[in-house]
Each structure stands twice: as C-alpha cells, then as structure tokens.
Amino acid sequence: MITFPSIKRKEIVQSVLNSYSQVFFSGSNFLAVLLIIISFFDYGAGIGGLLAVLVANLLAYGLGYNKYLISSGIYGYNALLVGLGVGLFYQPSFEVYALIVIAAVVTFFITIVFQGVLGKYGLPFLSIPFLFGIWIVALSGGDLTALNISERGIFTYNELYALGGQHFVDFYDFLEKNISNSFVRIYFHSLGAIFFQSHLLAGIIIAIGLLIYSRITFVLSILGFSVAFLFYRLVGIEFSSLGYTFIGFNYILTAIALGGYYLVPGRVSFGWIILLLPAVVLITTSTQQIFILLRVSAYSLPFNIVVLMFLYALKLREKRPRKLLETPVQLGKPEKNLYLYSGNLKRFPAAYPVSATLPFLGEWTVSQGHSGEYTHKDAWRHAWDFVITDRNGEQYNGSGDFHEDYYCFGKAVLAPFDGTVVEAVNHIKDNTIGDVNTKENWGNTVIIKHNDYLYAKLSHLKYHSVEVKAGDQVKKGQLLGRCGNSGRSPYPHLHFQFQVTPYIGSVTLDYPFVNYLLKENNGYTQKNFEFPKKDDIVVNPVKNELLSKALHFIPGQRMNISVEVDSPKEKWQKMAGDFSWLVQTDVYNSTFIKCDKDQSLAYLHNNDEQHYFTNFTGTKYSPLYWFFVALFNVPIGFLANSRINDSIPINLMFTGALKFFQDFIAPLYLFLNIDYKLVIKDAGDILSSGDVQMKAEINKKILGKTVNTYEIEIKISQENVIQISVNFNEAKINITCQNEL
C-alpha cells in the first residue's frame, strides 16, 4: 500500500516543474513552463509526459525517497521522456495512457537502479533509464495491437491550425520560409527533438528559454552543435540524416552536460567539448547501424556513453586538478558554478588535509625560497631556508664570525603540524661559519610524518639540540630542536621542506602553509595556502579568542538581528526592523545561516583558522546578505593592522545587462570583479580583552576600474555582539547581531 503522508501541493508542483527543466540540467521554473507548453504542441505527447512525471514523482514520494532529490526533479525526467515518446508515437487512447503509466513505473525503478549502481561511482544516471524505458516499449511495439500508431507529425500545418488557427499557421510558415540556412534549421530541429517535437518553433522556443535561463548553456548548445556539424562535413557523413533523425540533440546535450554542468565551465572544459564531440558523432553513426537492425532508434545513447565515460575517467585522476574541475556542489546553473568555484579555486586551492604552520616563533625571513638560487634546485626546489634579520636586514649582530652572532642560532624549531617523528639526527657538529659539511649534507634533522603521503623535514639543527626521537608523537607547535649550522650550511639557518617519503634526502613536495602573516611596511597581509617567497618576513598569526568565539557558528544557534536604515530609497528602507537567524546544517554537511523572515541563506566554512562565507542565496535587500558580504573572509588569528584580500563571486553583486553579457564570455574571461579587502584595525589585546574592530572594503570593478565601493565597519564586542555598518551611495545600513541566550 502506497501512502502519501505529507505531500504538499507545492512540493508536487516543484517536482513536476523540475522534472521538465532537469532535461536541460536546469532548475529553472521559467524554462520548465516553456517546455511544458512545447510538449503540449502535441497534446497526446503532452498529456503522456505529464502523466508519466506525476506517476514517477508520486511513486517516489509514496515509497519515501529523499524529498530534496524528488523536488529537484531527478526521479521524474526519465519517465517524462518516456511518456512523451510513447504519447507521441500512438494515437491518444485509454490504452496508450495505461501503457504510459506502466512505462513510467518501469522507468522509475530503472532510475532507482541506475541511481544506485552509478551513484557508487559518483556518476549521474543521465537518461539511461529513459533509454531502457523507451526501448522496452518500442521493441514490444509490434505486439501491442490494440494501439494505433499516431499519424501526427506528418501533416504539421493541420496540427498547427488546430492549435492556433490561421495566424499561427502563417507565423510558422513565415519561420519556415525565412530560416533557410540548413545549420540553423537542424540546430532548432535538434533542440526540439529533445522534446520529441519535429517542428522549428519548438526548437526556437527552447533556444530562447535556454538563453534566458543560462547564457553559458546557450553558448554550449551552439558550440556542441557546430563542432558536430563541422565534423560531419569534414569526414563527409551524409548530412541530411542529421536533419531527418533529429539525432543532433546528442551533441547539444553532451556539450551542455560536460561543458558547463558536471564540470565547472572554463576554457579547458570548452576545449574538451571541441575534442569530444567528434567522438560523439562517431559513436552516433556506429550505434545507428546496430540499432537499425533492432528497428529502434539509439536516441540519446551516444550522449550517455560519452558523458559517463568522460566523467568516470576524470574521477580516476590521482592529482587533484586545478583545471577541468568537477562541480563540487551542484548549484544548478553553469554561471553560478563558474563564479563561485573560480573564486573558490583561489580560496581553497586544493583539499590540503594537513594545515601546516610556520615551524618557529616570531618573525623570520626567507633567505631562500622555492627554486632558490643557491641549493633549492631540481628535485629539491620546493624548500625554504629561514633566518632571522634585524631592523637593518642583517642576520647577525657583531662580526658574524661566531654562531652566537646570528639571531636565528639556537632559536626554537617547532613541529608544523601534529605527527610522528620518523627520523631524528642529533650528532652532527655545527660548522664554523663559512664552512660546509657536504658529507652529512642535511646535518641534524627531524622528519615528521603527518600522513601517509606527507612528511616535513627540518634540517641543519644545532648539535645536540634535538629534543625528540623517532617514534615520538608531536603536537603542532611542539619544540623539536634548535636552529643550528650543521650539514651543508655555511651560516646558521633553518631548512624546511615537505616530502612524500620518510627519508633524509628525499625529493621535495610542492605543498603550502595553511596561513601566515606577511610583514609589510605598515602591517601584515594574511596569506592562505601560499608559499613564502625570498626576502619575505613571515610570522604565524596568533589566535584571537574573541573572534574565534564570535565566528564559531554552531548549528541550532539563534541570532537576533536589528536593522536600521538611512536611505532615500524605499526598497532599502524596507530592510529596517527585527530579524531572527538560525544556524543549520544541510544534507551535504555544510553549515549555513538562515533568515526566518526572507528565507535567504548564507553558507559558511570555518576551519578553526579562518571563517569563510562560501555562498549566498536570496536577495540583497536582506540583512543576511550584508552580513555575508562583510564577513566574507575573516582570519581568526591575526595581529592588528593585518589585512586579507579575497574576491566575491560576481553573480552575488552584479545584475542586469552587464552580468548578462559577462555570462556569455565568462568561461573565457571575466571582465567583472568584486574585490574584498578586510583590515583589522583593532584586535583587542594579547589577553583578548577589548573589542575587535575591522573594516571591509568591497570594490565592484569593470575591466579593473572601480565603479562602486561599499565600506563596511565591523565591530565585535566582548559581549559577542556583532555590529556591522554598511555605507555606500544608496544607503547606510546598521545591523546589530546578538546571540539568543
């Protein structure tokens, strides 16, 4: 017995709409409505499709599948396609709809099966369930004698007349006569064919829908089709067959899926589309030959084969790629994916499991960086040498002839991260200044194992200063030994490198520090996941208890917000008032703050060193939006007068024509930017008493030129009250956030 305990009408409607738009990997309701209209150009097919969608989604609800997935439409779209296909093929009758219901049920279960099987490999099931569903019906077609094969699609004008009268026929006729270019005609036909429509109008409407929904998707649909088209010409495949079988949609879907949906769009993903589509063409022509024998169409099989193959191949890459990135969390729109992840690629350049910090106390200077001019070469190029310099840049006081003259000599060397000591050499004498010991090249050395593939090596330590031995567990910041002058070291310094093997002399690994402060003329700039360069003066940030507490948002925590607005514009004035925010976590385990009043969401990430806001959904007329913008990236450990730079995804601040135009070329070039700069003006004191005061400056830029500036003052008080005042040309907004006790 199937029960529908708590279905809300809204959820059903949403799941139905999304089942339509999902065919184009979209969650756009606008596109969905267009697609429904198109499907009803042939009312038999339209009803068949809608019926199948309802059956599949109700089944999913009744059997208790994940509601989030149901409303995203992924259980419905395969049944929809089957319903459309069957509905179109037969004359409408009770028997046909009964058949559609059964086909929808079968397709639904095939969907579940493929979701399970492919899901294990982290792959989508695409339209494979549809293929099986439609083949099952098509292959048994000959035996279904009670059903009459539709005659529609042969007399297009008759049908159009029935739909919209003489004007509609005239309009269509106008289109038919004026669009004579075979490329354009086949493109529209192919688009329409995705919804089993055989006439130009459907294709045109879908194209418009795609353009409005996403420029990148639209561009991809044309790119994919063009490449296939050119390849047909190049290798001389009978071109008219493309128009006749409508198989062209495989190229469009492949381009949309790989170019912008499953991969973050970019130059490289576009490049791969150009490379892959000829392969789709070959698979298409070859599979057609086989399926002709079975008297069924291959439908979207080539698309499925190529997309799955490529995605699977990408998954097996060993090194985490910087390009051709698989969309980590699907935001449902290529533009959103691109704007968010192109920024995130810089914010979180890779999933670094070990948050290594500088292995010393206080300010040290890099005397040789990666690929340095003295010894950091070839396989050993990813290493650093650190020394201490004074205000005049000198490494020593006095004559510099003795170890003790050097500021770094004898200073504590610390563990960069938790781990196990795997090697500790302690017996090599310090060289006299200027001399080197090339026999025991690395001198006194400690190697720490952080994980199976990451070791840190600290070398040239002082004779008999090493305080750990192999097998010791060390904590981040624990004393390992002291900086010395043993091994190939003419003057005292600390050599530091990461490596993948536990041996002295192993080759180096390109791995960054999680964060450090870079000293500048008037303060510090915080660097995350970066590599100190030669002559940089660097220091570890000191954790600020007040910030650490204030920015630690715990699920379940409720905040009371009061907003004051000073603006001549009414839309800003409306923002004033009291709000209530709740911190929650979702199924992906990401934490977000939700505003009860306007339903906007601000996603965040806190790694104990840094608070990040990662994404925002909702309107900019929400105080949560400004909270998001103000605290976009806040280090938890810092010194007063330190700053941090970041950039905010452009879709969160740019709208209108500029953004529309940017979307077209976004994968190739971003001419819009939003720079985020946070300056810590007052960090309280070393006992963490006193308020923290910060200033965020957000610059909207076009082609590098600032067009709008938002100045935001942030104050976090001892009582954990966060005050944010935003100042820009249109309004002054004061937001006060207080935790509910």
Next chain:
Amino acid sequence: MTKITYEKPVISKITAGIPSKFGLPTRQKFIPDIDGIPVEMIMEEYGSPVFVLSEKTMRNTFAQAKQAFETRYPKVQFAWSYKTNYLDAVCSIFHDQGAWAEVVSAFEFQKALSLGVNGSNILFNGPEKSEEDLKLAIEHNACIHIDHFDELYLLIKVTRELDKKARVAIRINLDAGIYPIWDRFGFNYENGEAWNAINRIMLAEKLDLIGLHTHIGTYIMSANAYAVAASKLANLYMATHRKFDYWLKYIDLGGGFASKNTLKGAYMPGTETCPSFDEYAEAISNALISSEIPHENLPVLFLETGRALIDDAGYLLTTVLANKRSTTGRRTMVIDAGVNLLFTSFWYNLGVYPTRQLSSHLEESTIYGPLCMNIDVIRDAINFPQVKTGEKLVIERVGAYNMTQWMQFITFRPNVVMIDLERKMHIVRKKENLDTLTSLEQNPKR
C-alpha cells in the same frame, strides 16, 4: 700647520701594580655627534646642560628586545615602566611600538590615560594604592597587581561598593638565588603566602585573578635568576590550574634587566658583563617552555623592562666650567651638570667623554657638578685628558631614571631634546624658568 695645544706639565706617580689584562685604553673615546647631529650644534641651539634622547636608539633597542623574546616565546607583551622615564614623548614612542603601560601611582596612571593608553592595557603596580586609585583602576578595567593583604581587603571592599569586577594579579617575592632578595613587595612564595593569597582571590566574588607578577630586583646581572623566578611562577600557575581548573592568563617577570652602564665597584665594564636581551630571553623562555605547563596553555609573558630599553638612548651634554687641583694634587674639574640631574651617578660610573680627539695623556681626575654641595660628584675617579673651560662633554647612557628622579635644586632643570628618525630635533621638555617654579607658590600677605 696648526699650533700645538699647550698642556701644563704634570708629574704623575708610576703605579707599577699588575695591570688588568685589558691594560689601559690607549685611545680616549670621544662622541662628536648624536645620530649624526654635532654635539656643538645641539648645545648652541638648546643651551648647556641639555638632555638628548635618540628616537632611533629607542626604537632599535625595543625591536631587539621584542625580537629576542618573540622568536623564543609565543606570546610576549612589553609594558613600559613609566617611572623609568615618563616624558610624554618617550612613552608615546614605546606605546607606538606596542608596549603597554606599567604604572605605580595614580599620577602615572593618569599620565598613561592622557596619552591614549587603553585602561585595560595598564598594569597597576606599587605598594601605594588608595581607595580612589583602586576605583580609577577598576573603572578603566586595568590589571591591578596586588601588593599585600590589606590592599586585597580594600580592593574586595571597593569592588563590592562599585558592584564591578576587577582584573587582578598578585605580586610575588621569591628567592631567585640572588642577593639581595627583594622581599618587601608582594606575597612571599617560599613561605606559602602567595599560594594563600591566590586561594583567597580565587574565592573572591568580584575579583578575576588573571596573572602572577614578580619583580626580583633591579640591575640583575644574572639571567639565570629570571629562569628560577619563571619556574617558581610556573609552579603556582599549574597549582592554580590543578586546584581551580582555571588557566591564568599571564606571568609577569617585572623589569630589572641591566643596561650597559658600569655599576660602581664593578671590576669589568658593563658592556662586557651585563647580559644581553637574548640571554635573558633564552633563560626565561626555556624555563617557561620546559615547565609542566602544556604548550597550548602557555601564559602570556609580560615584561616591564624600563632601564634596558631607554638608558642607551639618553645623553647629557655639559660644559666644563673650571679646572682645579685639590690639596693632594689631584686634578678636578667642575662641569655644569650635577647630581641634581644625574641621579644615576650615585649607582654608576657614568661614561663621560669629550666631543673631539684631545690629548692622549690621561690623568686620573675627579668630576664635580656645579652644586654648592659636597656630595655633588659625577665621577670621583676617571682617566681624563686635559680640557679647557668651555669644552663640551657628553655623558652617555643616562636615559633611565634621570629624567624622573632629577631634582629641582639650586637651579633650573634644562631642556630635554629628542632627535627623531629624520634627524630633526624637538624639545620634549622645556627648560624651567622662574615662573615655572614660582607659579605654584603662594606667599601669604603680611
């Protein structure tokens, strides 16, 4: 060819004892300029005598001290000892470098406030704190370092009256293995008085015990004494945690670092014997890091260094007034700066140098100040060349204590000039005049 300066012939006794291994200096040191500005020029503009402070030296010295500690210990905070030199210009430079304020009276407290120091960044030391002073400190959320039980009781009373919490630390005296043991300030460690005080404060409702403070003495020539003090405080720090499951926030080792001056009676010059910041830092950091305090709970280390940060930056420029021979035949010299300006001359053999190369024939001399007082002796024995009246002399390492402990006695106090980083001169305290002194006086009409 320049004319050779005439020198009076002198017969001096040959003392053929065992010379020290350093022998006698063959060349007389001279100081022609301060931060590149000729001494002559400074005196021409600001008169004689005149105190000169070098901002460059102050900042360099502070940076050295800070680096010495910060490269050895994770959390370090300096607090500028106001009594060492509380001229606004001096305090401002140290605050600009990040130092807090360490004050020992309501006067100093108010001076710090007037310089814009945040009340919570003031450490309030000293045995004399009146009820009003405590109220002032509580209102400004300062760290009050309690000196004795009576002060503790008074503080408890005041906090109750104000219904406000006070942030406090206790001052502890202890045996750090040096002589003399300073036991007049604070609670004693060895006899358990300090532990007793901690227990009482931890139970006091309105007191937040956040730190432990000690000041083992002044001009401590042994870095190891600090290590002993630090480990004793570390013991109390851990004991407090074990008993109350509470981590104190800081350990304050006070001041007392020696400058490079030579103490009277010292066999070797201070430049050779006084520990460097690095040596103090090494001793203290090692003691704390190797104590049983877990790494992640290490307290903030406070240092109230005064003398070692400012002494080298101060010079006194003076002029020779007269040359005399005493009845024993000893050469003596009168200069225009006396003990009224140089309190530290009671402790140190201050370095007095000419501004130019003079004769290489040195004679043991006595340098007197200008006061009409027998005690006014700047150096009772110094090997010095023959100088004429009007010769300019420089007394170095006088930045600490002299500009606070100087006396207005017999004459006016002179200009204090600071040379900034761009080598510009500024008067930071004007020479006194009759008005300065008489303005406070009231003469009852008869």
